[in-house]
Amino acid sequence: MDQFFEQIITGLSIGSILLLVALGLSIIYGSMGIINLAHGEFVMLGAYTAWLLQSHFGLGLLASLIPIFVAVALIGWVIERFVLSLLNNRPLDTILATWGVGIVLQQGVRLTVGSELRYVQLPPSLSDSMVIVGLSVSSYRVFLFLVTIVLFAVTWLLMNRTTIGMKLRAIMQDRSVAASFGINAKRVYGLTFAYGAGLAGLAGALVSPLKSVSPDMGTGYVVDAFMVVVLGGVQSLAGTVASAFILGQLSGAIAFLQNDTVAKALVLLAIVVLIRFRPEGLFTTRVRA
Amino acid sequence: MQIAPILIVCAVVFALPLVLNNDFLLNKVARYLVLGILTISLALSWGFGGILNLGQAMSFGIGSYAMAMALKLKTIPVHTGSGGLPDFMVWNNVARLPWFWEPFKSISFAIAAGIIVPALVAAGLGWFIFRSRVTGVYVSIITLATMVVLNLVIIDQQSYTGGFNGITDLAQLELFGIAFDAYGRATFYLVATCVMLSLLVAFAFTCSRAGLIVQAIRDHEGRVRYFGYDVATYQIFVFALSAAIAGLAGMLYTIVMEFASPTFLGVQLSLSVVVWCAVGGRQSLVGSFLGAVLVAGMQGALSESAAFLETWTLVMGVLFVLVVLFLPKGLAGLAQVAWHWIVHRRQVTQGIAHGVGRTREGSA
Amino acid sequence: MTTHLDLRDISVSFNGFKALNGFNMSVRKGELRCLIGPNGAGKTTALDIICGKVKPTAGTVTFDGAALHELEEHEIARAGVGRKFQVPSVFRDLTVAENLEVARAGRPGVWANLRWDLGQARRPNVERLAELVGLAEQLDRPAAYLSHGQTQWLEIGMLVAQDADLILMDEPTAGMTAQETRKTAELFGRLKGKHTLVVVEHDMGFVKAIGDIISVMHMGQLLAEGTAAQVEAHPEVRRAYLGSGGITNA
Numbered sequence: 089m090d091q092f093f094e095q096i097i098t099g100l101s102i103g104s105i106l107l108l109v110a111l112g113l114s115i116i117y118g119s120m121g122i123i124n125l126a127h128g129e130f131v132m133l134g135a136y137t138a139w140l141l142q143s144h145f146g147l148g149l150l151a152s153l154i155p156i157f158v159a160v161a162l163i164g165w166v167i168e169r170f171v172l173s174l175l176n177n178r179p180l181d182t183i184l185a186t187w188g189v190g191i192v193l194q195q196g197v198r199l200t201v202g203s204e205l206r207y208v209q210l211p212p213s214l215s216d217s218m219v220i221v222g223l224s225v226s227s228y229r230v231f232l233f234l235v236t237i238v239l240f241a242v243t244w245l246l247m248n249r250t251t252i253g254m255k256l257r258a259i260m261q262d263r264s265v266a267a268s269f270g271i272n273a274k275r276v277y278g279l280t281f282a283y284g285a286g287l288a289g290l291a292g293a294l295v296s297p298l299k300s301v302s303p304d305m306g307t308g309y310v311v312d313a314f315m316v317v318v319l320g321g322v323q324s325l326a327g328t329v330a331s332a333f334i335l336g337q338l339s340g341a342i343a344f345l346q347n348d349t350v351a352k353a354l355v356l357l358a359i360v361v362l363i364r365f366r367p368e369g370l371f372t373t374r375v376r377a
Numbered sequence: 378m379q380i381a382p383i384l385i386v387c388a389v390v391f392a393l394p395l396v397l398n399n400d401f402l403l404n405k406v407a408r409y410l411v412l413g414i415l416t417i418s419l420a421l422s423w424g425f426g427g428i429l430n431l432g433q434a435m436s437f438g439i440g441s442y443a444m445a446m447a448l449k450l451k452t453i454p455v456h457t458g459s460g461g462l463p464d465f466m467v468w469n470n471v472a473r474l475p476w477f478w479e480p481f482k483s484i485s486f487a488i489a490a491g492i493i494v495p496a497l498v499a500a501g502l503g504w505f506i507f508r509s510r511v512t513g514v515y516v517s518i519i520t521l522a523t524m525v526v527l528n529l530v531i532i533d534q535q536s537y538t539g540g541f542n543g544i545t546d547l548a549q550l551e552l553f554g555i556a557f558d559a560y561g562r563a564t565f566y567l568v569a570t571c572v573m574l575s576l577l578v579a580f581a582f583t584c585s586r587a588g589l590i591v592q593a594i595r596d597h598e599g600r601v602r603y604f605g606y607d608v609a610t611y612q613i614f615v616f617a618l619s620a621a622i623a624g625l626a627g628m629l630y631t632i633v634m635e636f637a638s639p640t641f642l643g644v645q646l647s648l649s650v651v652v653w654c655a656v657g658g659r660q661s662l663v664g665s666f667l668g669a670v671l672v673a674g675m676q677g678a679l680s681e682s683a684a685f686l687e688t689w690t691l692v693m694g695v696l697f698v699l700v701v702l703f704l705p706k707g708l709a710g711l712a713q714v715a716w717h718w719i720v721h722r723r724q725v726t727q728g729i730a731h732g733v734g735r736t737r738e739g740s741a
Numbered sequence: 742m743t744t745h746l747d748l749r750d751i752s753v754s755f756n757g758f759k760a761l762n763g764f765n766m767s768v769r770k771g772e773l774r775c776l777i778g779p780n781g782a783g784k785t786t787a788l789d790i791i792c793g794k795v796k797p798t799a800g801t802v803t804f805d806g807a808a809l810h811e812l813e814e815h816e817i818a819r820a821g822v823g824r825k826f827q828v829p830s831v832f833r834d835l836t837v838a839e840n841l842e843v844a845r846a847g848r849p850g851v852w853a854n855l856r857w858d859l860g861q862a863r864r865p866n867v868e869r870l871a872e873l874v875g876l877a878e879q880l881d882r883p884a885a886y887l888s889h890g891q892t893q894w895l896e897i898g899m900l901v902a903q904d905a906d907l908i909l910m911d912e913p914t915a916g917m918t919a920q921e922t923r924k925t926a927e928l929f930g931r932l933k934g935k936h937t938l939v940v941v942e943h944d945m946g947f948v949k950a951i952g953d954i955i956s957v958m959h960m961g962q963l964l965a966e967g968t969a970a971q972v973e974a975h976p977e978v979r980r981a982y983l984g985s986g987g988i989t990n991a
Contacts, residue, residue, distance in 0.1 A: 123514055174702050179514055180429050184655065185701045187648070191694035199687055314518075349533045356522040356529075363515050364505060586842070586854035589835070593843045596832040603792055604846040604903055605818035614851045 093221050095340055101229045103336025104236040105295055107329060109309045110316035111243060112287035114328045117317055119260050119280050122172060122182045126190035127313065128306025130285045134160050134292025135301040136197060139206045149211045149297065156293045157286040163193075164285020168278045190306075198303040208296035232294055239287065244325055246283070256280055312339075315359055382663045383580055387573045393565070400560040404633060405677060407568045409670045411629045414575045416653045416669035417662055418622035421579050423651075424659030425588065426615040427595030431517045432524030433650050436495035436620035438642025440627025442531075442544065443494060445637030446478060447487030451548035464546070469536035478537075484550070491628040492621045499620030503613035510609075512598065524642055531639050543638030550632050559635050568629055572666070575622050579662050582618060591615050649673075652697050657707050664709025745770040745937055746907060751790055751800035752961075753783075760786040761797070762961035773933040775948045776941045778958035779981060784941040785827060787958070788909045791939070792824040793817040804907060819849060823905030827912050827941075829892040833885035837876050837895060840884055841867045844899035867902075873928070874898035889916045897928070908932065910940040914947055926950045957981070 113127045137156045141147040147155075167189055175182050214228040247253040258266040259273050267273055292306070299305065316335055320327035339351060390410065397403050415437050422428045453461045462474060480486045506519055531538045539545070550557040557564045582588045591611050594601050601608055631637050640646065650669070657668015672693070679685045704710060746768040753761045761783045768774045776784045789795040791802055793814040802809040807820050818824075832840050845866070848854065871877045874894040879887065884895060893916060900908050914922045922944070929951045932938060942948050948955060949969045957964045957978050965975040972978055 171698060171702065178705075180517070181701050181705070183514060183517065184651065185698055188694050188698035188701060192691060192698065195687060195691035195694060199691060349529050353526045353529045353533075356526050360519050360522050360526075363519055364509055364511060582855075587851055589839055590843055590854060593832045593835060593839075596834050597830060600826075600830045600832070601843070602814040603818050603824045604844055604899075605815050605849045606846060607815045607849065610851050 093223055096337070097220070097223065097225055097229075099337035099340035100233060100333065101336070102340055103333035104229075104233045105291070105298075106312055106316050106336055107240065107332035108232075108236050108291035108294060109288060110313040110320075110328055110332055111240060111325075112284035112291070113310070113313045114317045114320065114325065115243065115247075115287070116281055116284040118324075119256050120172075120277055121179060122186065122281075123314070124281075124284070125183055125187040125310060126167070126193060127186075127284075127288050128308070128310035129190045129193040130160055130164060130288035130306070131292035131295075131309050132197065132301075132303060132306040133163060133193065134289030135208070135296040135305060136201060136206070136292075137289065138208050138293040138296045139301050142208055143206075149208060149293065150213075153290060153293060156289050160289025160292075161282040161286030164288075165278050165282035167285075168281035172281065173274060173277065194303050194306070201303075203303055206301040208293075208301060210297045228297065235294060239290070240325070240329060243287070247325065252276065252279065312355075315355060318359060318362055380580065383576045386663050386666065387569075387576065390569045390572055391566070393569075394562055403562070403565050404560045406674075407565050407633045408630070409674045409677065410568050410572050411626050411633055412650075412653070412673045413666040413669040414572055414626040414629070415623055416650050416657065416665045417575050417579055418619045418626065419650050419654045420657075420659050420662055420665035421582070421622065422615055422619035423654060424661070424665065425583055425595065426591050426612060426619075427598075428612060428616060429513075429517045429651070430520045430616070430619070431651065432520035432522075432647055433619075433623055434642045434644075434647035435520070435524035435527055436499060436623035437627040437630065437646070438524075438527070438531075438637075438639075439495045439498065440491040440624030441631045441637045441641045442538075442627075443481070443487050443491035443624075444550075444628040444631040445544040445547060446481040447484050448547035448550060448631065449544050450478070450482050451484070452546065463539075463544070465539045465542070465544075466536060471536050475537050484552070488628065492624045495624030495627075496617040496621040500613055500617040503616040504609075507609040507612040507616075521644070521647070524647060525644060528639050528642050528644075531642070539637075541639060543636055543641075545636040547631070547635055557632055559633055564632060568633065571625060571629055575625065576662055576666065579622065582615075583662070587611065587614070652693065655697065655707055656700050658709025658712075660706055661709030661713075664707055664712070667709075668707060744768070745772075745805060746791070746939070747801075747803045748787070748790070749801045749803075751787070751797045751802070753786055753790065753795055753797050759961050761790065764800070764958070764961060765963055766956055766966075768937060768939060770937055771934045773929060773938045773940065773951055773953055775952035775955045776939060776958060777943070777945075777948060777955060778964070781960075782958040783961040784958055785911055786961075788824065788911055788939065788941060791817075791907075792822055792909055794824075815849070818846070818903075818905070821906035822909065823900045823903045823907070824909045825896050825900055825911060825913055827915070829889070829896050831884045831887075831892055831895050831899065834883060836881050836883055837871060837887070838864075838867050838880045840895055840899055841870050841902050844902040846903060870898050870902050873901065875924075890918065890921055893917060894921075897925070901932070905936065907937045907939070910938065912941055912943065914942065914944055922947055 109127070109131055112130070113124060116122055116124050116127075134156050137159050138149055138152055141152040141155065142149065171185055171189060172182060175185055210228055214231050217224045217226045218230060219225070220230075245253075247256065255266070255271045255276050258269070258271055259276055263273055291309075312335070316328060316332045319335065320329070320331035339355070393406060394403060397406060415433065418436070419430065419433045422430050422433075449463050450461070452463075462471060463478075466474075480490075502520070502523060506516055511519065532541050534540070549559075555563050557567055583592075590601065590606055591614075594606075594608055594611055598608055601611075627641065630641065653669035653672050654665045655668075656672055657666065658664030676686070676689060676693075679689045700707060706713070744767040746766075748764060748766045751761050751764040752759065764783065764787060766774075766776075766787070776787060778784050786795060790797050791804075791809065793809065793812060793816075797810055800810070804820060804822065809817050809820065809822070812820065832843065835843070868877065868880070871880050874897055876887075876891060876895060876898065879891065884892065887895060893913065897910075897913060900910075914925050917925065926947060929938060929940070933951075933953075940948075940951065952969065954966060955969055955972045956966045957972055957975070959977075959981040964981055965972050965978050967975070
């Protein structure tokens with residue numbers, strides 16, 4: 089029984105990291121139709137910013153979160169403004185462009201900071217562990233889980249309860265009609281992309297104490313996060329949550345039962361089959377084509 | 378009809394050994410030419426068919442392994458253990474040659490398989506994808522994921538595939554009494570002949586009605602259906618043709634490199650092909666070919682120094698983004714514009730003011 | 742005369758909205774049928790049903806004895822149905838000549854089209870077609886560079902090239918000048934008899950100029966059918982158009 093709960097908690101922990109990374113990807117993909125292959129690099133930038141602030145400015149992880157969000161969001165805004173906004177109606181080219189941007193970001197970090205591994209310290213207040221259902225769980229993982237829920241709630245409120253969210257949803261429906269009502273699509277897109285990038289940066293900062301920080305750390309995350317988005321359905325935030333935790337539990341279980349290669353291959357095959365048979369995701373209803 | 382650039386490029390390729398008197402250099406150039414063939418195959422499916430295959434290296438890898446398996450079995454008994462088993466199988470305690478290795482004792486079977494297997498795999502995958510009208514970005518994701526799965530399987534099944542190390546220590550290919558030493562002229566001319574063949578086959582296809590219909594599908598898939606064409610069949614066809622050419626390139630790569638490796642069907646190579654194709658011009662066969670040869674060649678020249686290579690990757694990234702943004706037709710498109718401009722100016726100066734630039738965009 | 746095209750009790754719904762609700766229509770061979778009705782009456786959906794773009798939730802479509810509602814789009818096209826879309830749909834990266842060539846889908850299979858003979862042999866055919874739609878000067882220009890009216894003409898030319906028995910036209914004169922519209926009416930006059938045409942139109946003048954029989958649709962159903970005079974006198978039609986200033990301004 090203990091092992092079962094341990095497995096569940098591991099799954100929840102993996103799921104919250106997945107959701108953290110996928111949330112930004114989902115917002116960008118769902119609202120702008122852009123598969124952002126540079127998303128992993130935003131995660132990486134967040135982790136490096138955390139390392140930089142800690143090692144050079146002595147700022148703790150918790151205190152750095154807001155500056156990290158702002159910094160990565162700003163980079164995202166610049167990329168949207170000067171690269172992606174030039175590629176309206178060329179979806180295939182946007183994946184290529186974001187992929188190129190990803191290479192540039194990764195190489196840029198490698199050339200300036202170097203490719204050796206970096207480490208970020210846990211916040212001292214969260215470095216102990218607590219007991220949940222008779223099991224000892226690291227406080228930081230509990231904290232991660234709570235932060236993820238808060239960020240999700242904030243994102244949901246932004247999308248559904250604010251003017252900018254309403255404008256974004258209007259643009260998603262029909263860009264030209266929205267524009268004729270005076271909505272500045274360019275500005276909304278820029279802000280959306282920046283917000284998604286900022287979220288990725290936060291995700292990178294938050295996972296940095298758990299894993300080592302390196303220029304290519306983002307690549308793995310983007311695949312998993314993309315899987316979450318595809319599974320959850322493009323325009324459904326709730327679906328994203330459900331699929332993040334389902335995948336968290338699944339990969340926990342598969343890793344426990346099988347070797348890593350098989351787990352990876354199975355995840356990829358699942359993506360292929362899912363796209364083929366339910367491109368709209370598992371948690372959305374079919375609508376008129 | 379723009380066959381002239383193809384003929385010029387082929388002539389230059391065949392003339393290269395006259396200029397390059399260094400076997401080592403010749404081998405390197407042959408390598409880039411092979412990568413050029415691979416890029417032509419992508420131009421066919423992406424530039425003409427609108428199918429961005431991010432797993433193009435899968436067909437390349439299959440071809441490469443087909444050739445490597447045959448050449449490995451030819452090394453008996455040097456790099457084999459008892460009973461003619463490849464060395465890595467002996468190390469992994471495999472008792473008998475697996476059934477799917479048996480036919481590769483025949484070199485003709487291997488050559489046929491190197492082309493036909495990728496084409497069949499692509500046709501099967503294409504059937505899976507296009508029959509259900511999966512389009513655009515989703516096609517790219519499926520192709521990429523499929524390739525990674527195959528890559529993982531090959532690495533995982535070490536006792537049958539050589540795993541991470543690939544298949545090394547190969548014999549030389551011998552056909553019609555000619556030995557194809559990786560550093561010899563014979564190999565270079567073999568590669569050059571295949572460059573010409575690939576360019577001509579691809580060109581013939583783009584000039585056929587089927588090629589025209591494939592381009593129409595790229596422009597407006599739905600519209601083509603209402604003229605009575607079965608869109609999926611055309612997509613599957615161009616997908617398989619492209620895979621066959623990539624398979625040919627893979628076989629040549631094994632001959633030139635003298636081994637096969639899982640990296641040949643890796644994400645890195647697959648994405649590099651996309652860059653070469655985009656930079657050279659995805660809607661131009663010659664352009665994409667030259668894009669690969671030039672970019673890969675330059676990368677090879679710089680790879681002597683690790684620091685240079687890192688910078689080069691950064692420069693390539695920036696260049697790639699710029700090409701995607703501002704030169705959707707790549708350098709070939711730029712060349713076309715320049716050519717029109719020159720022709721136009723000459724006509725204007727000569728006072729002939731009509732019949733300017735009658736060209737079919739997208740050919741050659 | 743026997744029925745050529747027959748739509749029986751067709752219903753379609755999108756998310757609960759009934760675009761067509763028990764719609765019936767039959768058209769004789771060689772006839773030119775106009776389909777009119779207020780916005781949202783289901784005219785375009787009716788064409789979508791015939792060419793297979795939308796599958797009916799209930800009802801049958803038969804064409805020369807073939808059950809079209811059971812076929813895929815390309816099979817319907819092979820059965821002899823051609824379609825012009827409301828938003829002109831041509832291949833923008835291909836030249837005018839190539840567009841017309843793609844439309845001549847006599848043999849639609851891959852293998853039959855692998856022969857390497859683009860250019861010379863079929864050129865006269867393509868030139869004649871281009872002449873017909875007034876694009877002879879534009880043969881080698883990519884379709885992306887054509888004006889809106891020229892694009893409309895190109896798509897009409899492509900339908901002539903396709904040589905389908907049944908041609909469906911969705912607002913063919915939208916965006917055309919009065920002169921171009923007159924030319925279209927002439928062309929349609931020549932096409933009917935040899936081909937069967939179903940034309941969705943808003944321009945009542947054009948409808949009167951070309952149509953034999955007019956079908957009026959309202960709320961996904963057939964409201965009335967007859968000659969222009971009969972339809973205009975029909976009380977239900979008058980009621981349906983009330984508020985939009987009568988049928989002529991529809």
